[in-house]
Amino acid sequence: MCGIVGYVGRRTAAPMLVDRLDDLSYRGYDSAGIAVANDGVVVVQKLPGKIENLRAALAGNEPPGTIGIGHTRWATHGPPTQVNAHPHADCTGRLFVVQNGIIENFPGLKRELLERGHEFRSQTDTEVVVHLLEEYYDGDLMAAVKKTAARLQGSFALAFLAADEGRLVAVRYHAPLIVGVGGGENVLASDITAVLQDTNKVYVLENGDVVSVEANRIDVDTFLPERAKKPGERQLTIVDWRAEDVSKNEYPHYMLKEIYEQPRAVERTLQGRIKDGDLVLREMDLTPEQIRRLDSFHVVACGTAYHAALFGKYLLERVLRVPVTADIASEFRYRNPILSAKSLVILISQSGETADTIASMEEAHARGAKTLAVVNVRGSTLAREADAVLYTRAGPEIAVASTKAFTAQLTALILLACYLADQRKVDWPYGRDELLKHLLELPANLERTLEVTAPTAKTWGRLIAAGPDCYFLGRNVDEPLAREAALKLKEISYVHAEAYPAGELKHGTIALISEGTPVVSFMTQESVWDKMISNIHEVRARGARTFAVVREGGYGLEDLVEDVITLPAVPELFTPVLAAVPAQLIAYEAATALERDVDQPRNLAKSVTVE
Numbered sequence: 217m218c219g220i221v222g223y224v225g226r227r228t229a230a231p232m233l234v235d236r237l238d239d240l241s242y243r244g245y246d247s248a249g250i251a252v253a254n255d256g257v258v259v260v261q262k263l264p265g266k267i268e269n270l271r272a273a274l275a276g277n278e279p280p281g282t283i284g285i286g287h288t289r290w291a292t293h294g295p296p297t298q299v300n301a302h303p304h305a306d307c308t309g310r311l312f313v314v315q316n317g318i319i320e321n322f323p324g325l326k327r328e329l330l331e332r333g334h335e336f337r338s339q340t341d342t343e344v345v346v347h348l349l350e351e352y353y354d355g356d357l358m359a360a361v362k363k364t365a366a367r368l369q370g371s372f373a374l375a376f377l378a379a380d381e382g383r384l385v386a387v388r389y390h391a392p393l394i395v396g397v398g399g400g401e402n403v404l405a406s407d408i409t410a411v412l413q414d415t416n417k418v419y420v421l422e423n424g425d426v427v428s429v430e431a432n433r434i435d436v437d438t439f440l441p442e443r444a445k446k447p448g449e450r451q452l453t454i455v456d457w458r459a460e461d462v463s464k465n466e467y468p469h470y471m472l473k474e475i476y477e478q479p480r481a482v483e484r485t486l487q488g489r490i491k492d493g494d495l496v497l498r499e500m501d502l503t504p505e506q507i508r509r510l511d512s513f514h515v516v517a518c519g520t521a522y523h524a525a526l527f528g529k530y531l532l533e534r535v536l537r538v539p540v541t542a543d544i545a546s547e548f549r550y551r552n553p554i555l556s557a558k559s560l561v562i563l564i565s566q567s568g569e570t571a572d573t574i575a576s577m578e579e580a581h582a583r584g585a586k587t588l589a590v591v592n593v594r595g596s597t598l599a600r601e602a603d604a605v606l607y608t609r610a611g612p613e614i615a616v617a618s619t620k621a622f623t624a625q626l627t628a629l630i631l632l633a634c635y636l637a638d639q640r641k642v643d644w645p646y647g648r649d650e651l652l653k654h655l656l657e658l659p660a661n662l663e664r665t666l667e668v669t670a671p672t673a674k675t676w677g678r679l680i681a682a683g684p685d686c687y688f689l690g691r692n693v694d695e696p697l698a699r700e701a702a703l704k705l706k707e708i709s710y711v712h713a714e715a716y717p718a719g720e721l722k723h724g725t726i727a728l729i730s731e732g733t734p735v736v737s738f739m740t741q742e743s744v745w746d747k748m749i750s751n752i753h754e755v756r757a758r759g760a761r762t763f764a765v766v767r768e769g770g771y772g773l774e775d776l777v778e779d780v781i782t783l784p785a786v787p788e789l790f791t792p793v794l795a796a797v798p799a800q801l802i803a804y805e806a807a808t809a810l811e812r813d814v815d816q817p818r819n820l821a822k823s824v825t826v827e
């Protein structure tokens with residue numbers, strides 16, 4: 217939610233800031249703005265709408281100056297207007313701030329500041345921060361920011377610019393912030409992707425950190441009294457992502473590029489983790505003894521990652537024969553979950569920064585449970601604060617709609633289930649050699665799935681684009697896939713879609729099926745094949761247009777469905793990794809047929825760092 221950047225160095229700051237905001241635009245795109253300082257004069261340019269608007273306004277008119285801050289907004293408090301766009305200034309017009317997060321106690325602070333004569337221009341929570349800073353500022357930005365941050369409640373990352381100082385100061389508190397370290401220049405950003413053009417060396421800031429950034433110097437302090445004695449050094453992280461990973465190359469959209477990157481992403485998830493018939497999960501910081509003692513498993517996530525969690529539930533129960541719960545993080549954290557020191561809470565997240573997922577981890581820790589993060593972004597909050605981490609290694613995901621991160625999550629869960637089975641001395645399903653062989657073949661089978669799906673998905677996508685509704689059905693591990701297909705379709709094409717466990721539809725929702733309603737069935741599981749056939753008969757009898765995604769060897773669909781996508785024959789538990797491809801491509805084709813903004817759909821942001 218919102219992206220913030222800062223630059224201080226030798227280059228003209230304005231174009232640097234705009235380019236880096238572009239790299240963060242998946243975090244929000246309601247408005248964008250920059251503030252650049254030069255010889256005590258600060259120029260602010262901010263506009264509603266996407267970063268292109270800001271870029272166009274600055275073209276040929278870039279303010280000079282080699283230090284500045286910038287912001288791309290996902291609106292929370294106040295509509296996406298020019299006055300509500302960041303940066304916000306204090307009453308003197310000498311201090312500026314950009315924020316990612318929410319200041320929960322802003323109404324009280326605003327009242328106090330109004331009484332003290334401050335004039336507010338916007339409806340944002342952020343503006344209180346800069347007026348509060350004004351109260352404390354006496355020429356030392358670092359000192360004033362520490363006092364300001366100590367008065368704020370909520371979750372926030374803030375970057376500040378003072379007209380009269382040649383440094384930036386920033387704060388991190390439960391919202392991500394990193395410093396990219398260059399030679400003679402440094403970059404502040406919400407996310408690593410925004411600094412890859414400049415450097416692969418970053419400091420990942422911790423909660424409570426206040427950082428002063430100059431062209432050749434970085435100082436870390438804290439605003440949290442309990443940590444006041446040990447501010448200072450942060451470890452330099454070397455990032456293994458490359459700048460090319462965040463470019464679109466020849467693809468029209470990041471989403472399509474990322475769909476086609478899936479064979480490579482899954483290959484990276486597996487890389488080095490299968491050795492001589494054994495699984496090697498080095499990052500897993502849980503001892504065999506701890507794993508054996510576990511008596512309950514809980515998988516927690518949001519959105520697409522929650523669909524991976526649902527798959528995780530089926531998978532872990534099937535493999536380990538222990539009860540597993542799957543929860544949406546925003547529910548889990550408030551539902552008084554039953555956890556003990558023998559519970560393992562598995563948190564799945566692409567970004568590792570999703571507020572509700574982080575809060576679920578904190579809830580689990582508070583109840584004495586062990587936590588394991590299945591995460592894509594290295595150094596993210598979940599990765600750093602969970603007891604153990606399993607990186608999915610999908611590479612940077614830029615499109616707002618998650619694709620390759622999802623298939624990498626499913627693959628990581630398969631590895632995890634087998635690893636836990638080994639530690640608990642439980643046999644793997646399908647036999648060891650067979651399962652390892654199929655795991656290693658997953659990338660090639662994904663490649664094949666992309667080939668067979670692409671043309672059919674185009675036809676189905678165009679048909680579904682005509683709307684107004686589309687239904688996705690599945691049973692067993694196909695059910696989370698049906699949910700994922702519906703979510704993908706809704707979020708990027710805005711066509712209304714619903715997903716149902718196929719047997720559940722007749723308990724009410726089948727009333728909505730009428731002549732011509734498209735119904736796509738995921739049916740890759742032998743054990744429920746006949747049941748799926750019956751469910752397709754039911755919707756077809758009510759006029760539905762029916763389509764099916766099956767595994768090689770599916771039979772008896774003649775005269776029952778209009779068209780079929782056939783996935784390569786992999787073990788049943790692996791099919792969701794392949795079935796994700798039609799789920800994604802159907803949505804992509806529907807969205808492009810409707811000329812939607814595929815990579816940046818309306819109302820969304822990629823990393824949801826607020827509740």
Ligand code: F6R
Nearest residue numbers: 519520521565566567570617618
């Ligand atoms: C949908 C999508 C979201 C995310 C969700 C969780 O395509 O991307 O539903 O899956 O916001 O995000 P992470 O995985 O970063 O925790």
